[in-house]
Amino acid sequence: MKAIIKGKAFVLGNDIDTDQIIPAEHLVYKLDDVDEKKNYGRYAFSGVPIEQSGLPHGNVPFVKEETWQSEFTIVIGGKNFGCGSSREHAPFALQVAGIEAVIAESYARIFYRNSIDGAFIAPFETTNHLSQEVRTGDDLELNTTNGILKNLTQKKEYQLSSLGDIEHILHGGGIFEYARKSGMLKQ
Amino acid sequence: MSSRAESNDDKTERVEMTITEKILAKHSGRASVNPGDNVWIDVDVLMTHDVCGPGTFGIFKREFGPTAKVWDKDKLVVIPDHYIFTKDMHANRNIQILRDFAKEQDLPHYFDVGTPRYKGVCHVAMPEEGFTRPGEVLFGTDSHTCTAGAFGEFATGIGNTDAAFVLGTGKLWVKVPETMKFIFDGEMPKYLMAKDLILAAIGKIGVDGATYRAMDFSGTAVDSMTMEDRMTLCNMVIEAGGKNGICTPDKTTTDYVRARTNKEFECFYNDDDAKYHSTHHFNVKEIEPTVAKPHSPDNKAVVSEVAGTRLDRAYIGSCTGGKISDFIAAAEVMYGETVKIDTFIVPATTEVANQIKSIKVKDKTVMQIFEEAGCRIGDSSCAACLGGPSDTFGRLNGAEVCISSTNRNFPGRMGSKKSQVYLASPYTVAASAVKGVITNPREFFN
Incomplete structure (x- = not known):
């Protein structure tokens, strides 16, 4: 996890489920093959109904056709982000597409846990209704150490909730690194 | 065998606990745990399937080395069930990866496609094969692993990385969840099913109403339920964001389990003064047949509110709605009738598929009733539940409106983003299939 994450915002609403993040038909590609895994970036958020894709206006493709990486770096969501299945392909797909952090009002627990234990993306929580304030394409700067989010476009600043217990797992690079450092696993 | 377990380790500071807390305490080697505690627990069973197994095995080898062996091969269950009857090259490759891993690791509990051991939907196959036992900890790389909470065990879904960690160590960290209590009292009306109860509960608390928490089901209606009905309740706790579902084990539980395994197990019970996040009472006589409208499992309506809605398709199958009791229910409604819309029947497992050929409703087998009604019957697997x-058999490839006994109706869940899915009990799905529009099953029970 970088100390400062900088880039464009992609804004979504409440209850973004894992079928919207990566539709089930795409769960067949290898996760550890350099070329094949690009498909997860290519189809990330392809299950989001287009009118809700990139709020407030919608109709913004997350990944442009013929590419596998997104121009966006930070996803802003509402409540219950990542609900549904346990597919780790969901946070993985966002990582492959180039997402470094998600900021949502709340998370479904398996998505949250997968994001952390695999260290795919940093899942920050906020008490602000950011999905109604931030606009898709806004330039954001997130300080992952103190949890301060700057909206450079709108010249606004927000204090996000602390990552809490999970911060050292994310900083360590996932559950395996954490377990090695804490002596649970042999180096 | 089973015994009433009490935490007597420290008699001076006896902590009153829920079933979930007792199981997590025992598996973390502690006398007691409290909600919010992060604990490392020992895993009794790890289950994986064709969608997440290959990724899990890949991470296992990356982290523990190419020649590493799983921590305990008797505790690993591998059940291909998601994308089985397809020409998709990548999906078939995933099954081959499971097959190769099972061979390499000499796994005793692999249920291969194309052999008599093939089972189908993992969450129904697990109990059938005796892998769900009271008091144990079960992790699975599938969110509906929570189904097994019906047996009085801690069961929840995890991702590939966590599963790979378990494969190498037999342990995982969990945060102890608070427990929400759901009490269903009263005698179940003939037209009502466990599916209606859980849809009513999710409609009440919302799709994130139980996030991070355990959902405990009790009451006289639950006491009189079969294991399959209790599985339907626990299956859908994830649709409220729940970490696990739990039912108190009783004679129904132990009879079911002992018929399928010789392994010893220990039953845990809620202490009288255990603390709950909240308690929700329902009188089942006041619950009407219920649906979840598109596109969310908490978009609740009673059937009478949406009766007459035009449908293109009906679907009966999946871990929550493809068990033998679900098909017997559907057959009771379809007996002597003809379906007016395309109706797809997918027995969850090969055992269920065999049962529908032998179990009768009145003078006909369940299979005969479906065939005479004009249903299409598919091979056992997850099929179109998740597109x-x-x-895939039964997949919604366009703007169809479908009524389904499955558990999710998110946008595009059963295939096309243009489709619309209503979730309902097998009774309601069967009644609607016969009429061609959403229909209250009470019409068939007068």
Whole structure:
């Protein structure tokens, strides 16, 4: 996890489920093959109904056709982000597409846990209704150490909730690194 | 065998606990745990399937080395069930990866496609094969692993990385969840099913109403339920964001389990003064047949509110709605009738598929009733519950409106983003299939 994450915002609403993040038909590609895994970036958020894709206006493709990486770096969501299945392909797909952090009002627990234990993306929580304030394409700067989010476009600043217990797992690079450092696993 | 377990380790500071807390305490080697505690627990069973197994095995080898062996091969269950009857090259490759891993690791509990051991939907196959036992900890790389909470065990879904960690160590960290209590009292009306109860509960608390928490089901209606009905309740706790579902084990539980395994197990019970996050009472006589409208499992309506809605398709199958009791229920409604819309029947497992050929409703087998009604019957697997490859049996490939006994109706869940899915009990799905529009099953029980 970088100390400062900088880039464009992609804004979504409440209850973004894992079928919207990566539709089930795409769960067949290898996760550890350099070329094949690009498909997860290519189809990330392809299950989001287009009118809700990139709020407030919608109709913004997350990944442009013929590419596998997104121009966006930070996803802003509402409540219950990542609900549904346990597919780790969901946070993985966002990582492959180039997402470094998600900021949502709340998370479904398996998505949250997968994001952390695999260290795919940093899942920050906020008490602000950011999905109604931030606009898709806004330039954001997130300080992952103190949890301060700057909206450079709108010249606004927000204090996000602390990552809490999970911060050292994310900083360590996932559950395996954490377990090695804490002596649970042999180096 | 089973015994009433009490935490007597420290008699001076006896902590009153829920079933979930007792199981997590025992598996973390502590006398007691409290909600919010992060604990490392020992895993009794790890289950994986064709969608997440290959990724899990890949991470296992990356982290523990190419020649590493799983921590305990008797505790690993591998059940291909998601994308089985498809020409999709990548999906078939995933099954081959499971097959190769099972061979390499000499796994005793692999249920291969194309052999008599093939089972189908993992969450129904697990109990059938005796892998769900009271008091144990079960992790699975599938969110509906929570189904097994019906047996009085801690069961929840995890991702590939966590599963790979378990494969190498037999342990995982969990945060102890608070427990929400759901009490269903009263005698179940003939037209009502466990599916209606859980849809009513999710409609009440919302799709994130139980996030991070355990959902405990009790009451006289639950006491009189079969294991399959209790599985339907626990299956859908994830649709409220729940970490696990739990039912108190009783004679129904132990009879079911002992008929399928010789392994010893220990039953845990809620202490009288255990603390709950909240308690929700329902009188089942006041619950009407219920649906979840598109596109969310908490978009609740009673059937009478949406009766007459035009339908293109009906679907009966999945871990929550493809068990033998679900098909017997559907057959009771379809007996002597003809379906007016395309109706797809997918027995969850090969055992269920065999049962529908032998179990009768009145003078006909369940299979005969479906065939005479004009249903299409598919091979056991997850099939169209989660869409899957484009050639999946029953998949919604366009703007169809479908009523389904499955558990999720998110946008595009069963295939096309243009489709609309209503979730309902097998009774309601069967009644609607016969009429061609959403229909209250009470019409068939007068």
